[in-house]
Amino acid sequence: MDKTLQWLKEITEAPGISGFEDKIKELLVKKLDGKAELSTDKIGSVIFKKNGAKSGPKIMLASHMDEIGFMVKNVTKDGYLKFLTIGGWWEQVMLGQRVTVMTSKGAIPGVVGSKPPHILTPDERKKVVQKKDMYIDIGATDENEAKKTFGVRPGDAVVPYSEFTVMANEKLLMAKAWDNRVGCAIMADVLEAMNSELHPNTVYGVGTVQEEVGLRGATTSAGAVDPDLAFAVDTCVAGDTPGVSEDQAPAKLGKGIAITFYDASMIPHTKLRDFVINLAEENNIPYQLAFTEGGGTDAGRIHVHAKGVPSLVLSIPTRYIHSHNSIIHRDDYDAAVRLLVTIMKKLDFQKYEELLR
Known part of the structure; x- marks a missing residue:
């Protein structure tokens, strides 16, 4: 496994649902230590500043650190966990999936369960099980063991469990949280590359928080950076799977x-x-050119900051977004890094002023 794959494995397997992004922040700070100036906003977004050869425009590269997940709502008398969904979940991808509950005494495994189909009526079997009827089984015998022995309490984060996997086609990489750890990894790689490249501007690499629950870190970090231009680096739906047409999702x-x-x-x-x-x-x-008719990115908030920020979204096509296991292509990752490095080398104040005319 090469250096890039090791980096992608580490950042995807790390837990970090919305509001609990500290581990991802730690990994980014460690990777960019000594390579960029570090600051934060007041709700947890991390900001890396890389000065260029000239005092050109301030360019913001925004990549959200959070992944979708769950939060413990309460513990039943029998020791099962009822939960809230954090971010957008589709019921059909949830049942039977493993999770990790981040308790006060450490991480413990669990599985999302519901009433088994064997005892459902024929009509009930035809319906999708609702989130409210699901629970998380952590193997506790009762409420007391779940709380006192295992350390579970309401408000604990629950993270999807999935191991980073290089598939049989080695260009395809499967993991949880590509949305949007891939953007974070790209942002960090671009800032590293800026150490050996001349660029006529100031680049701000930002790991934002709470994108999946309302683009919140994009709002606060844009206030901290006050950028002239912005790029959101994120994922988009890959349209190369059965049943998806070109006019629904063109990216492959x-x-x-x-x-x-x-x-x-x-x-x-x-x-x-x-x-x-x-x-x-x-x-x-x-x-490739792409569109998303439902949903948005951090750029949705950044581009309306102050008097307005010319913004663009660059995305990695991703299969099975918002599930426990999604897939990207290594070549798309490499193309994203190359393109962003090229953009940073070319965007000076003259070009910026041309874009505003």
């Missing part, structure tokens, strides 16, 4: 970084979009 694994021309939270700055497309073509960096 292995075809390059996806440049988003529309999502539900933002119509990107068209001159910035075209500038990035031209750079990709001039430098033979594989890219």
Whole structure:
């Protein structure tokens, strides 16, 4: 396993649901130690500043650290955990999946359960089990053991369990939390690359918090950075699986970084979009155009900060987003790093002023 794969394994397997992103922050701080100036906003987003050769525009690379997960709501008398969903979950991908409960006494395993189909009526079997009818089984004999012995209490974070896996096609990588640990990993790689590249601007790499529950860290970190330009580095739905048509999700694994021309939270700055497309073509960096009709990214908040921030979303096509196991393509990851490094080298104040005309 090469250095990049080791990095991706570490950052995807780490726990970090919305509001509990500290472990991801620690990994980013460790990776970028001594390579960028460190600061934070007041709700947990981490900001890495990399000065360039000139005092050009302030460019914000935003990647959210949080993953979707659950939170303990209460413990039943029989020792089962009822839970809240943190972020967008679809019931059909939840049942029977392993989770990790982050208790005051350490991490403990569990599994999402419900009434078994063997004892359901024929009509009940045809219906999707609702979240409210599910629970988490941690193997406790009763409420007292769950709380006193295992250390579970309401408000504890519950994280999907999945091991990072290189698939039979070694370019395909399966893990939990690609949304959006892949963006965090790309952001960190770009800032590392800036150590050996001249760039005429100030780059801010930002790991934002609580994107999955309302783009909250994007709002506060944009206030801290006050950027001139912004790029959200995130994931998008891969449309290369059975039953998905081109007009639902055009992006495909292995075809390059996806440049988003529309999502539900933002119509990107068209001159910035075209500038990035031209750079990709001039430098033979594989890219594809994508849209997202439902959902948005941190750029949805950043682009309306203060007087407005020209913004664009660059996404990694990802299969099975918002589940325990999602898949990306290594080539798309590499293309994203190459394109962002190229953008940072070209975006000076002259180009910035041209984009605003």
